[in-house]
Structures are given as structure tokens and as C-alpha cells.
Amino acid sequence: MIQALWRRRGVPLAWLLLSRQPVRLLIALAGISFAGILMFMQLGFRDGLFDASVTIHRLFDADLVLMSPRSMSSISMAGFPERRLIQTMAEPAVESVSPVHWNFVLWRNPETRSTRSLLALGFEPDDALFVDSMLADQSASLRQKGRVLFDARSRPEFGPVAERFNAGQVVESEVAGQRVRVSGLVELGPSFGADGNLITSRETFRSLLPSTSRGSIELGLIRLRDGADPEAVAERLRAWLPNDVSVFTKKAFIEFEKNYWRSSTAIGFIFSLGAAMGFVVGCVIVYQILYGDVSDHLPEYATLMAMGYPLRDLLAVVVREGLMLALVGYVPAYAAGEGLYALIRGSTQLPVGMSPQRAVLVFSLILVMCMGSALVAMRKLADADPAEIF
Incomplete structure (x- = not known):
């Protein structure tokens, strides 16, 4: 054979x-x-x-996201009235909400004293911001004004922040001309829109950007009760919320950002x-x-x-x-x-x-x-x- x-x-x-x-x-x-x-x-x-471009978007602990219709992408976020987020609590399927500030600030390299723009997020330390537990043990430190969490995966141009912090040193620098102290590290990673990231409380955020209106936010995170359909809830919220706010599911929020880089650039x-x-x-x-x-x-x-x-x-x-x-x-x-x-x-x-x-x-x-x-x-x-x- x-x-x-x-x-x-x-x-x-x-x-x-x-x-x-x-x-x-x-x-x-x-x-x-x-x-x-x-x-x-x-x-x-x-x-x-x-x-x-959607690294942070994926990490948000949210089923729905409110955003201003004037916002074009993560590098061009506009504010909307915070009361719109509070109004969503009237929907029976909504379990909790979290207001979030989102803007770019100038970080001063503590070693070279040069400044570079990074993305700053402001939230209530008691709220759940990310699905990951990276903030669980560190968010309490943000209750003290002037404390920030620095992204350890930020580009090296921001200085040896993570190295100094891990070595037990006190790391302080200036953000938008204000003195801040790094109270912890997170790992988010840079994007094409931001070379680094900073997380702080809403109180500290407003002190860094005093022009931020107390009645305005850039993002509203909405968490739904178990078993609720995000698409159906989003449709109901769109029907009775004013047109000064847009309602996205988390998946649509991610696609909105991707589509900007895909079609608008x-x-x-x-x-x-x-x-x-x-x-x-x-x-x-x-x-x-x-x-x-x-x-x-x-x-x-x-x-x-x-x-x-x-x-x-x-x-x-x-x-x-x-x-x-x-x-x-x-x-x-x-x-x-x-x-x-x-x-x-x-x-x-x-x-x-x-x-x-x-x-x-x-x-x-x-x-x-x-x-x-x-x-x-x-x-x-x-x-x-x-x-x-x-």
C-alpha cells in the first residue's frame, strides 16, 4: 500500500x-x-x-452615561446641568448616580519643573467610579483637599512620580498653579487624547479649575437595578429629559468616542x-x-x-x-x-x-x-x- x-x-x-x-x-x-x-x-x-481612546470609558462603573450634546469627544467635553443627573433618580430602574468632572489641567514635573497637560477626573470619593477595585482603598484619601491619585502609567515626561511614591517619598507638585500631593497611584494608561491621568475629589477639582460651575458636570454615571434593560431605560430617559443632555448606554458611549477618532479625524x-x-x-x-x-x-x-x-x-x-x-x-x-x-x-x-x-x-x-x-x-x-x- x-x-x-x-x-x-x-x-x-x-x-x-x-x-x-x-x-x-x-x-x-x-x-x-x-x-x-x-x-x-x-x-x-x-x-x-x-x-x-476609550481606556477610561471602559472602566467606568455605569450602565448609562449622561453627557452634553455639545461634547464632541474626550478632548472636547462640554458641561451640562447637574440637576439632569439628579432628575434621573425619578426613574424606578435607576439605583444610583455619580457626577463626574472631566477636563485637562497643566501638571508641573516635580523634577524638571516643566509643565504638561494631563486629564483630570473629579468625583465624590464615596462613589464608585470604576468597575475595577483600584480606587476602593485609596479614595478615602481624596476627602482631604489637595490630594490626588496619579496614573502610574502616564508618560515619563510627567516626572518620576510613581518611582518616588513607591520609594516612600512625599510627592508634591503643582496643577494649574495649585499645590497638590499625590496620595496614591492608579493604572489607567495614556491615550491619543491624554498622555497622563489624574483623579481627585470634586472639591479639589473645582479648586484647580475655579471657572468650573458648581451646578455643571461633564459626565453623569448611572447605575441601574439588577435586571433592568439599559436600552429601554435610556429610551425612557431620552423621552422626558430636556434636550440639553444626551443619554448613552455604556456601549454607545464607548462607540461615540471611537466614532470621533474614526470619522471626525x-x-x-x-x-x-x-x-x-x-x-x-x-x-x-x-x-x-x-x-x-x-x-x-x-x-x-x-x-x-x-x-x-x-x-x-x-x-x-x-x-x-x-x-x-x-x-x-x-x-x-x-x-x-x-x-x-x-x-x-x-x-x-x-x-x-x-x-x-x-x-x-x-x-x-x-x-x-x-x-x-x-x-x-x-x-x-x-x-x-x-x-x-x-
Whole structure:
């Protein structure tokens, strides 16, 4: 049986044609890998931008969110009357609410004395701000005016705040010209809109930004009773609340922020265009390799056609060449993508990582790139006339 299978084995013609010229094969694989790496990086930056823009949004302990209709994104938040949040308590499904201030302030580096903008959140220390328990043991310290929680994952330009605090030192600095003391650390991470984050009480927040109206807030977090449908409750609140406030479910609140970066800025388009350019570059490289291979072996193909081999079998050889190039070229692109993602995370603290969806997408694009180039290159073989070649 083994001998019968051995006699029936197929000749790996596609691989023999590719490996006959190792230099050309390496160039083709390098081109495919380069195109794959470019697509991985561009799509990774794009998705990382969207994920980083909603890092804090995801952490909020809320089922519904109130926001001013004049707010465009996290970098352009407008205030709305706090009484609108209090009015939502009339809805039987609402269990509790939390007013939140959201604005950017200038932080002075305690070491270099330079200033840099970071995002400040103000809330009532007794309220549940995040679903994570990171604030549970530290929020009590914010009841004292002038105390803040600093984001340990903020960019290093803000100074060695986390290092000094963990070393047991008293860390003080200036925010908006006011003296503050770091009473704890949280881990949120920077985004494209904010390089660092600061959490404090509403009292301290208003002292840092005295222009903030006492009757105005930027966000209203609403927690519902168990079993309540957020969509249905949101619809009821929209029906009777004035139009000076917008009601979002938490999922819609996250999508609202992502949509701003996706459609209202050129950043998402630029990264998508970069991925498309990588795809085009790969197509050109693979087409040139396969076209050159077909041209170099036209006499051999013509001989096989004269011997009675159908054209579809010869075309299948070129298709298998494209498939092999896609499979072999994808592996180094994936490995390089993982390494570069790790480098970016370590350097920028941005949530850039390999996701299964992106890995499948890039492989699919590389496969389409190679197979499409093979189909175009096969036109020369389909037009070949054995009599003219000889």
C-alpha cells in the first residue's frame, strides 16, 4: 500500500519552480513579509488608537452615561446641568448616580519643573467610579483637599512620580498653579487624547479649575437595578429629559468616542490608507516574481502542453506557487508584528497588541494578494502557443 501511494505521489512542481532560484524566492518572501509587517503596523496603530481612546470609558462603573450634546469627544467635553443627573433618580430602574468632572489641567514635573497637560477626573470619593477595585482603598484619601491619585502609567515626561511614591517619598507638585500631593497611584494608561491621568475629589477639582460651575458636570454615571434593560431605560430617559443632555448606554458611549477618532479625524483614514499601500506593494512584488517565473519557464510549460497536459493543470501550478508564497511569507510577518507590538507597548504604553481578528485579516489579505497576483500572471501562460514558443 505504501508503495502504491509512493507511486501515486504528485511531483511538487510548484515548489521546485520556486526553490530553483533561491535568491528570487528570498526576495519574494522578503517583499511579502514587508507588506505583511506594514499592514500589521498600520492596522495595529489604528486599532490601538481606538482602544486607547476609550481606556477610561471602559472602566467606568455605569450602565448609562449622561453627557452634553455639545461634547464632541474626550478632548472636547462640554458641561451640562447637574440637576439632569439628579432628575434621573425619578426613574424606578435607576439605583444610583455619580457626577463626574472631566477636563485637562497643566501638571508641573516635580523634577524638571516643566509643565504638561494631563486629564483630570473629579468625583465624590464615596462613589464608585470604576468597575475595577483600584480606587476602593485609596479614595478615602481624596476627602482631604489637595490630594490626588496619579496614573502610574502616564508618560515619563510627567516626572518620576510613581518611582518616588513607591520609594516612600512625599510627592508634591503643582496643577494649574495649585499645590497638590499625590496620595496614591492608579493604572489607567495614556491615550491619543491624554498622555497622563489624574483623579481627585470634586472639591479639589473645582479648586484647580475655579471657572468650573458648581451646578455643571461633564459626565453623569448611572447605575441601574439588577435586571433592568439599559436600552429601554435610556429610551425612557431620552423621552422626558430636556434636550440639553444626551443619554448613552455604556456601549454607545464607548462607540461615540471611537466614532470621533474614526470619522471626525484623519488619523483612522491615514492608518487604513497605509495598510492599503502595504497591500498594493505586496501585490506588485508577488506579481513580478510570478510573472518572471512563468516567463522563464514558458518553454517547459509549452512542452507539457504539447505532451497533452491540460491548461488548467498548469494554471494550478502557478496558483499553488502563490499559495506557498502566502503561507511561507506570512510567518515572519506575524513574528515581526508581535515583536514590534511589544516594543511599542513598552515605549508608548499604548494598548497595541496582536488580536486573532487582525491576524486572520492580514493573512487573508496576504492570501488574496498572492492568489490575485498569480491569477494575473497566469494570463501569459494562458496566451502561450506551443508552436510559437518553439
